[in-house]
Amino acid sequence: MNAPSPPLRVLIVDDEAPARHRLRDVLADCSADLRVDIVGEADNGLTALTLVQEQPVDAVLLDIRMPGMDGLECAAHLNRLSTPPAIIFSTAYDAYACQAFDLNAVDYLLKPVRADRLVRALSRAHRLTAATLDHLREVLPKARTHLSVNEKGRIVLIPVADILYLKAELKYVSVYTAAREFLIEESLTRLESEFGDAFLRIHRNCLVARARIREIGKLPGDDEGHFLRLDGLGERLMVSRRQYSTLREKIKSI
Secondary structure: OOOOOEEEEEEEOOOOOHHHHHHHHHHHHHHOOOEEEEEEEEOHHHHHHHHHHHHOEEEEEEEOOOOOHOOOHHHHOOOOOOOEEEEEEEEOHHHHHHHHHHHHHOOOOOOOOOOOHHHHHHHOOOOOOHHHHHHHHHHHHOOOOOEEEEEEEEEEEEHHHHEEEEEEEEEEEEEEEEOOEEOOOOHHHHHHHHOOOOEEEOOOOOOEEEHHHEEEEEEEOOOOEEEEEEEEOOOOOEEOOOHHHHHHHHHHHE
């Protein structure tokens, strides 16, 4: 006789306590059809990332609309793990979001969640590809609160508010904060599109944090050479001739 399958280890993530309690109750109602072990709850994306890295999690029931780090961003960071959990999004009725999920074969639940729908979603839950998450972010755009890297099997978050500048280096982008440098595999053009309100281009391969600009000036003895200084950074950054005029216009409001 075959041994019974181990229970599915599930993490519940929703910023509203009644919604988390509802999911617990519905999971209890499903116990005859699907063995589930609720390994924890989180009321925000940051806590969810911590919990998933502290214990084995097979699937995350993830609310898509949360303050701060929303469900799509949390899923993208989780996807950097070597063995990411399956993701099932939950949302109040949002026709646009549901259409995006349907088109991309993404599992989702409409609130209030029904027991039969939850069993079906958990039974076929699968990991999302990076390409699928990227497409969902294009359809349902919201700038991330953090960038992330995988270091020694753990996710390290980089708050966007801490970034001084971003510099393209071959196929990588170097992310500079006052504390250290990170390497991420993202396009500088894509980052500029996502964070265009917060970062300004000063060179074809460099974006700087708009709020950190302290000074822009001309290099001594060079009619066309210009530089820029940022708060929290000792070195000067070079500004290209092509970007100088545009940059001057944009920083008049700073």
